[in-house]
Amino acid sequence: MDDRELLETIRDLIGRDETADDCAATAFEEGKILQVATTDMLHETTDFPSGMTEWEMGWMSVAVSLSDVASCGAQPTQVLVAVGLDRPERLRPIMEGAVACAERYGAKVVGGDIDSHTELTIVTTALGLVPQELYRRRSGAKIGDRVCCTGTPGAAQAGLDGFTKYWKNLVTPEPQVFEGQKIARAGATAMMDVSDGIAVSLYDMGAASGVGFVLYDELPTLAIADAEKYFLYGGGDFGLLFTISQENLARLDVPVSVIGEVVEGNGVVRGGEAVENRGYAHVWG
Amino acid sequence: MDDRELLETIRDLIGRDETADDCAATAFEEGKILQVATTDMLHETTDFPSGMTEWEMGWMSVAVSLSDVASCGAQPTQVLVAVGLDRPERLRPIMEGAVACAERYGAKVVGGDIDSHTELTIVTTALGLVPQELYRRRSGAKIGDRVCCTGTPGAAQAGLDGFTKYWKNLVTPEPQVFEGQKIARAGATAMMDVSDGIAVSLYDMGAASGVGFVLYDELPTLAIADAEKYFLYGGGDFGLLFTISQENLARLDVPVSVIGEVVEGNGVVRGGEAVENRGYAHVWG
Structure with missing residues (x-):
């Protein structure tokens, strides 16, 4: 079973149309502006190739969510970053990369969570805004x-x-x-x-x-x-x-x-x- | 080192005031309505006691983020759920619990991500709205x-x-x-x-x-x-x-x-x- 097949098993819980795209969209200003939201989980074994630096892991994690925002025509505004750390000293370079990527694309890291984890795991959530007619x-x-x-x-x-x-x-x-x-x-x-x-x-x-x-x-x-x-x-x-x-x-x-x-x-x-x-x-x- | 000490090492990257509370707040309607956002990472070893069902894990994960939204006086509106699964069959009961908790408190699960993971990991992000003067x-x-x-x-x-x-x-x-x-x-x-x-x-x-x-x-x-x-x-x-x-x-x-x-x-x-x-x-x- 892969993740696409698995998604099918829960689409009725959230809605078929609501799970059709990478971003969820909600009226920010009714009829004019939509807010989009997306979340992505990355972790070391499957997503961060050997040889990658922590800074790059932070950059990539944010880039994945900003790409989802970009794909619906929206401007990213805010990013939240939850980091599950095997070693605490990895946090700072990860967050430096995350902040650099967000700022490069006009967004801001506004919050997050820090957790201990056996395997380095980074979950980013990005919000964005798009005029209704450009969504x-x-x-x-x-x-x-x-x-x-x-x-x-x-x-x-x-x-x-x-x-x-x-x-x-x-x-x-x-x-x-x-x-x-x-x-x-x-x-x-x-x-x-x-x-x-x-x-x-x-x-x-x-x-x-x-x-x-x-x-x-x-x-x-x-x-x-x-x-x-x-x-x-x-x-x-x-x-x-x-x-x-x-x-x-x-x-x-x-x-x-x-x-x-x-x-x-x-x-x-x-x-x-x-x-x-x-x-x-x-x-x- | 614990997570509070670790947060101190990156507060300059995000801003001291921005990291003072569990939720980030942004003007939704300038001067009138704030949107708050929060994210929380839970995983099996440290957060889900033995004997807990998957439905309860989904409920608890959403409850953690809704509690952060509640703590600033806001009404939760939307929840995103990223699930890192060791076994795919756990997804459906987790999401049933997550949806039940969100709906109980007037919010909606609008999206998420599905990942394979050695250890069950659930990251919830909640958004909420609050009149500026009640924040x-x-x-x-x-x-x-x-x-x-x-x-x-x-x-x-x-x-x-x-x-x-x-x-x-x-x-x-x-x-x-x-x-x-x-x-x-x-x-x-x-x-x-x-x-x-x-x-x-x-x-x-x-x-x-x-x-x-x-x-x-x-x-x-x-x-x-x-x-x-x-x-x-x-x-x-x-x-x-x-x-x-x-x-x-x-x-x-x-x-x-x-x-x-x-x-x-x-x-x-x-x-x-x-x-x-x-x-x-x-x-x-």
Whole structure:
């Protein structure tokens, strides 16, 4: 069983629509401003690669939640950081990295919790604000839209696999906070981040939007062996995946890659074949 | 080193005033409504006693954060729940308990995260709203105020120590959400919850308010051996500790115990002797 299957078992408790995206949204100013909220748990064994510094762990933890805020077009405002520490001296560099990441993207660390833990565990919660009309979700992709992504999908996974050139992509990911707001303003129809990989994210977006995708043969892959596999299935990047009409795409002033088109039906096809629906997942044996 | 000492090492990063209370507060509607936010990490070894059910773990986790919201006079609105699971089948009863607790107190579970973890770990984040003039903090206690508490301090610790009569106090604590709002409206000058015990909470409130406390000889203790120790030093209860003028206390329609008075100076004295400054704390060896 993986975490997606497990989520299905409790969706009735919280609501299907409420669990469809990475952020929860609530009216902040009725009809005008939404507040979004998201929380993410990271811990040493599965999320912090060996060789990563504490500062980088703090940065990455905040980046994960800011990326969720960015993916709905919102500006992050506040971050809470709960740290379960195996050794107390790790707290300060973790919090320095956390504060640096929040400030870089215009948010503020406003609180948290400190706990002792057998395994270093960091849980970040981020709040953000977005004008109602700019709020984006995984649903909303329209037939004929272009499919686009930002950043360099596959780079974080390549860094993890020993391509040292991409180590920084892995340990200090850059959530696309400002890009997300520009993309929403340009008229994107659906948006999410690709933290679990492009392929599985497309399947998620397709299911939420009730559409399918055709990917182009030419993809903006890295110049490494098995580059297409890294692009499609690598996790840990914090680029944004979005759909947008060709007309609106033309007026978007953010560097993006156009990787395919929205089509009727479901699934993800490339070169006449189905792209595998797999990516990063937590798995219980 | 314990978690209070450890917090001191990072208070400059987040701000001294910002880390003085359990909740962070932000203007929701400038000058009128504050939004408060708090996060708490619990995990099996140190927080969930043996014999507790998963439903109770979910309830307790949410109760801890709602108690922080209650302690500043706010109404909880939303809860996020991140669960690090050793076994996936534990998720559903945990979330049923979490949702039940949130709904009991007028809040809604709006999101969360699911992770695999060697040790069951639950991190709850709660948001709440409070009219600016009813927002209460640990600071604000005034010389001459009465010191009061709600609930039954010591009961949770007694439950943990084998007094089965108090087991429910331990595993399904009742955050004083509605009481907190009534106490704030009655004009309490300072308020906090006593999750780490009455004595250490008084020391925290005294430091934040720049005052001392004298406790009465007669305290509303349980009818068990060592009752005074349980009352002063037992953790895990979610009563509220607050200070209020005698005049305002008279018009408060919540059952409370009056346990002492606010005095000049600092520290906590009872029967001419200093009460020990100790309670529940996470400790690193």
